[in-house]
Amino acid sequence: MKSAYLQIIRICNQDCIFCAQPQNWKILSVPEIIKQMIFYKKSSVEKLIITGWEPTLHKDFLKIVWLAQKFWFKIIIQSNWNQFNNIELVKWLSRFKWLEFIISLHSHESVIHDQIKRSPWSFEKTKNGLFYLLDNLQDVSIKIAIAINIYNITSIKDMIESFIQIFPSVTGFVLNNLDVYNIPKDQYHIVADLPQFDDNFRDALDKVIKSGRTLNIERIPLCYLKWFEQYADSLEYILWNDIKYAHYLQEDRKSFFLDRDIRTPETAYGKNCQNCDLKKICWWIPKLGEIYDENDLETQTLTPHAFDIILEKYYSINTSVRPNLW
Ligand code: SF4
Numbered sequence: 001m002k003s004a005y006l007q008i009i010r011i012c013n014q015d016c017i018f019c020a021q022p023q024n025w026k027i028l029s030v031p032e033i034i035k036q037m038i039f040y041k042k043s044s045v046e047k048l049i050i051t052g053w054e055p056t057l058h059k060d061f062l063k064i065v066w067l068a069q070k071f072w073f074k075i076i077i078q079s080n081w082n083q084f085n086n087i088e089l090v091k092w093l094s095r096f097k098w099l100e101f102i103i104s105l106h107s108h109e110s111v112i113h114d115q116i117k118r119s120p121w122s123f124e125k126t127k128n129g130l131f132y133l134l135d136n137l138q139d140v141s142i143k144i145a146i147a148i149n150i151y152n153i154t155s156i157k158d159m160i161e162s163f164i165q166i167f168p169s170v171t172g173f174v175l176n177n178l179d180v181y182n183i184p185k186d187q188y189h190i191v192a193d194l195p196q197f198d199d200n201f202r203d204a205l206d207k208v209i210k211s212g213r214t215l216n217i218e219r220i221p222l223c224y225l226k227w228f229e230q231y232a233d234s235l236e237y238i239l240w241n242d243i244k245y246a247h248y249l250q251e252d253r254k255s256f257f258l259d260r261d262i263r264t265p266e267t268a269y270g271k272n273c274q275n276c277d278l279k280k281i282c283w284w285i286p287k288l289g290e291i292y293d294e295n296d297l298e299t300q301t302l303t304p305h306a307f308d309i310i311l312e313k314y315y316s317i318n319t320s321v322r323p324n325l326w
Pocket of ligand 1: 221222223224269270272273274276277278279282283285297298299300
């Protein structure tokens with residue numbers, strides 16, 4: 001399914017420590033949004049990810065969702081959902097059908113979440129907002145997105161257990177490693193080391209699967225995803241030819257395509273990758289030597305058929321829950 005990412009506003013009500021691109025106060029106007037939607041429609045895009053910095057801050061946010069429905073896009077809204085007390089917003093959203101939300105929550109402990117967001121009361125606001133959404137919207141899919149970093153990596157398992165308990169209607173989890181391409185240099189130290197994606201982390205993945213919820217894993221090398229390779233975003237990028245469009249409110253990166261070509265030898269591989277059996281479906285290990293230690297990448301020697309088994313597992317995941325956020 002072709003998908004596109006549409007940034008409608010570059011203003012945020014939070015200040016995440018890992019934020020890759022600062023606010024620039026740009027806002028996409030409704031006519032510009034319509035133009036972009038027409039282009040996406042003509043390009044056979046089916047899935048539209050409405051994002052921002054915080055998309056709900058766009059004064060025409062509801063109109064934009066309405067327009068996206070008129071264009072028959074499958075709509076995903078990426079938000080921090082701090083609009084916990086905006087009853088009108090939720091009331092309006094309840095008129096739309098089949099919305100999907102991806103809502104960021106980076107810890108089950110408010111102190112840690114607020115520290116990562118650099119925003120007091122953020123945890124409480126998002127938690128209450130989520131309760132309100134879940135209580136008032138029907139036919140809605142809500143996934144919790146966790147940006148993994150040194151402050152939360154050791155508690156991921158507890159976090160998943162806790163979220164499942166607090167929000168039993170949440171439909172899935174997105175676990176994403178930080179975007180080290182774009183993270184500010186003075187925050188490199190908050191990127192989790194690869195060995196921290198250990199058995200405790202994989203137990204957390206197991207908990208998600210056993211709970212019957214969807215799992216999307218982003219930017220984690222496959223050697224750290226033993227038994228869970230099929231949920232990695234790299235498979236989606238590499239196995240499918242679909243173009244991923246993106247439109248950002250940033251001059252040097254306004255419109256671009258994300259496709260297989262983004263995987264280059266310089267960005268993707270370390271010396272241990274050269275003879276690795278998973279190289280064909282593994283990618284995205286940038287900043288080797290700068291942030292990551294390339295010795296931490298471990299050549300995977302698969303037993304006969306193990307590669308086919310991974311692919312078989314990937315193809316057996318229902319297409320609606322494959323790791324294809326984009
Ligand atoms: S060694 Fe390299 S190619 Fe192999 S799984 Fe790890 S990161 Fe991927």
